[in-house]
Amino acid sequence: MTGDGAYDVVVLGMGPGGEGVAGRLAEAGLGVAAVEAGLIGGECAYWGCVPSKMMVRAADLLAEARRVPGVAGSVRVTPAWAPVIDRITGEGTDDWSDADKAEHFESAGVEVVRGRGRITGPREVTVNGRRLRARRGIVVATGTTPAVPPIDGLEGTPYWTNRDAVVARRVPESLIVLGGGPVGCELAQVFARFGAQVTIVEGAGRLLPREEPEAGALLARVFAGERVETRIGVAVERVRHDDDTGFTLTLGDGRTLRAEHLLVATGRDIDLAAIGAGNAGLDEKARFVEVDERMRAADGVWAVGDVTGRGAYTHVAVYQGRIAARDILGEGGPAADYRAVPRVTFTDPEVGAVGLTEREAREAGVEVRVGFAALGDSARGWIHGPGHEGLVKLVEDARRGVLVGATSSGPAGGEVLGALVVAVQNEIPTARLRHMMYAYPTFHRAVEDALETLDHRQPDINT
Numbered sequence: 052m053t054g055d056g057a058y059d060v061v062v063l064g065m066g067p068g069g070e071g072v073a074g075r076l077a078e079a080g081l082g083v084a085a086v087e088a089g090l091i092g093g094e095c096a097y098w099g100c101v102p103s104k105m106m107v108r109a110a111d112l113l114a115e116a117r118r119v120p121g122v123a124g125s126v127r128v129t130p131a132w133a134p135v136i137d138r139i140t141g142e143g144t145d146d147w148s149d150a151d152k153a154e155h156f157e158s159a160g161v162e163v164v165r166g167r168g169r170i171t172g173p174r175e176v177t178v179n180g181r182r183l184r185a186r187r188g189i190v191v192a193t194g195t196t197p198a199v200p201p202i203d204g205l206e207g208t209p210y211w212t213n214r215d216a217v218v219a220r221r222v223p224e225s226l227i228v229l230g231g232g233p234v235g236c237e238l239a240q241v242f243a244r245f246g247a248q249v250t251i252v253e254g255a256g257r258l259l260p261r262e263e264p265e266a267g268a269l270l271a272r273v274f275a276g277e278r279v280e281t282r283i284g285v286a287v288e289r290v291r292h293d294d295d296t297g298f299t300l301t302l303g304d305g306r307t308l309r310a311e312h313l314l315v316a317t318g319r320d321i322d323l324a325a326i327g328a329g330n331a332g333l334d335e336k337a338r339f340v341e342v343d344e345r346m347r348a349a350d351g352v353w354a355v356g357d358v359t360g361r362g363a364y365t366h367v368a369v370y371q372g373r374i375a376a377r378d379i380l381g382e383g384g385p386a387a388d389y390r391a392v393p394r395v396t397f398t399d400p401e402v403g404a405v406g407l408t409e410r411e412a413r414e415a416g417v418e419v420r421v422g423f424a425a426l427g428d429s430a431r432g433w434i435h436g437p438g439h440e441g442l443v444k445l446v447e448d449a450r451r452g453v454l455v456g457a458t459s460s461g462p463a464g465g466e467v468l469g470a471l472v473v474a475v476q477n478e479i480p481t482a483r484l485r486h487m488m489y490a491y492p493t494f495h496r497a498v499e500d501a502l503e504t505l506d507h508r509q510p511d512i513n514t
């Protein structure tokens with residue numbers, strides 16, 4: 052707090068976005084109040100990325116062990132859920148305690164204010180009746196909550212969201228997953244690999260509908276091989292639950308599905324009215340907080356993270372947090388650039404993607420040329436054997452000769468993506484990418500194979 056009883060900045064919400072801003076500003080000597088209604092670390096640390104990726108890691112180990120026969124002998128695989136949930140409870144989330152994080156921020160000079168904050172005026176946030184004034188401004192970093200579709204009968208049933216899935220003490224015998232986006236696909240495969248009979252119901256025409264169709268099709272094929280059923284392009288009309296039979300879903304095609312549990316993974320909600328956004332001059336009815344390239348949303352208001360709608364990923368929140376902090380400190384530096392937002396769905400195979408899909412590029416008027424390689428056809432894919440499913444797809448702006456998007460799916464799809472992010476972000480000419488060496492026999496050599504299929508123009512390596 053500064054001498055006049057005000058802070059320099061009030062950060063509302065301490066997920067990955069808010070944490071970054073608060074820490075950086077306090078380090079620079081500003082008086083910072085950080086308001087958190089739940090746990091410092093937000094969705095990512097306690098109910099999202101960290102616990103779900105611990106589950107994914109465990110499930111991947113089981114899958115690898117099951118690939119031993121025919122390649123390296125035999126193993127007996129006996130899945131056990133207790134070590135997974137123990138690891139999440141202990142090492143992963145400290146039993147859902149943020150005491151260490153709070154201490155870290157307090158000792159760095161941030162005043163942590165517990166409670167649900169509401170913007171009550173320009174440069175003012177009220178928490179439990181206490182008014183916090185901010186001389187420079189407020190940073191809105193309030194994230195999202197699970198979206199629950201208005202399906203007849205769903206409300207009031209004991210359905211799961213990601214918050215329930217990551218604390219489940221046992222694996223259900225059967226699970227319906229509503230929504231085949233990243234949350235639905237990752238968790239469906241985890242529970243299936245631990246023995247649940249899983250069915251995904253996805254309203255759109257394919258799994259991961261925001262990604263390339265080839266990626267969704269690949270995942271559906273792999274899931275079919277693991278006995279994960281997928282119902283694509285179908286609506287759920289009604290949900291019923293009773294304690295004996297569990298959940299019964301009536302689908303638009305008249306069929307019914309039954310399972311012990313239902314996981315709702317149909318996206319995320321943002322409620323700007325609930326945080327009093329209108330009192331700071333923001334549009335409370337908007338879907339997201341509109342920000343400029345410096346994360347400014349209004350006079351004395353910055354916003355970072357999921358609430359800005361620029362990609363619901365931790366790395367986006369952290370990136371934006373750095374830019375907002377620099378702006379608040381008057382440090383300048385590069386503005387936000389979203390041409391190469393990387394995204395990885397941690398299924399097996401992983402689905403990594405960056406920039407535009409082929410369709411998005413065409414819709415943006417780009418003269419598109421596409422390159423493609425199947426991982427199974429590559430030397431490494433063949434050597435790898437079971438579990439080698441994957442692909443690389445490149446989207447080139449043919450006029451400029453640069454990549455504007457790429458997808459990399461495979462056992463290390465997210466890691467291979469790194470090179471493609473560098474290429475898209477830095478507009479490295481595809482002619483140059485063709486004349487690099489790609490270590491043999493890596494998965495990333497499939498990028499070279501995909502480049503080969505773009506076309507066979509005489510490359511000009513001096514461009």
Ligand SMILES: Cc1cc2nc3c(=O)[nH]c(=O)nc-3n(C[C@H](O)[C@H](O)[C@H](O)COP(=O)(O)OP(=O)(O)OC[C@H]3O[C@@H](n4cnc5c(N)ncnc54)[C@H](O)[C@@H]3O)c2cc1C
Nearest residue numbers: 064066067068088089093094099168194356357363364365
């Ligand atoms: C199951 C799952 C898995 C995911 N996996 C990944 C992944 O592998 N990689 C990845 O990049 N992203 C992943 N994500 C997305 C990632 O979790 C989010 O993008 C990230 O948490 C966004 O950070 P944030 O700071 O914007 O918001 P959040 O993490 O949502 O944090 C917002 C914070 O604000 C607090 N808050 C809200 N309103 C108020 C208020 N009025 N007053 C005080 N405090 C308030 C909340 O309690 C919360 O702590 C995953 C998400 C889910 C659900």
Ligand SMILES: NC(=O)c1ccc[n+]([C@@H]2O[C@H](COP(=O)([O-])OP(=O)(O)OC[C@H]3O[C@@H](n4cnc5c(N)ncnc54)[C@H](O)[C@@H]3O)[C@@H](O)[C@H]2O)c1
Nearest residue numbers: 200230231232233234235253254255316317318363395396
């Ligand atoms: N690995 C990662 O980086 C990772 C992992 C999980 C989540 N996330 C982030 O969290 C956010 C939320 O993930 P998500 O998967 O919940 O959301 P999403 O919006 O990405 O996907 C939700 C899916 O549910 C479908 N759907 C919506 N309503 C439906 C209905 N009534 N019936 C059937 N299907 C329906 C949609 O078509 C969509 O495919 C994502 O935007 C993602 O960025 C990231």
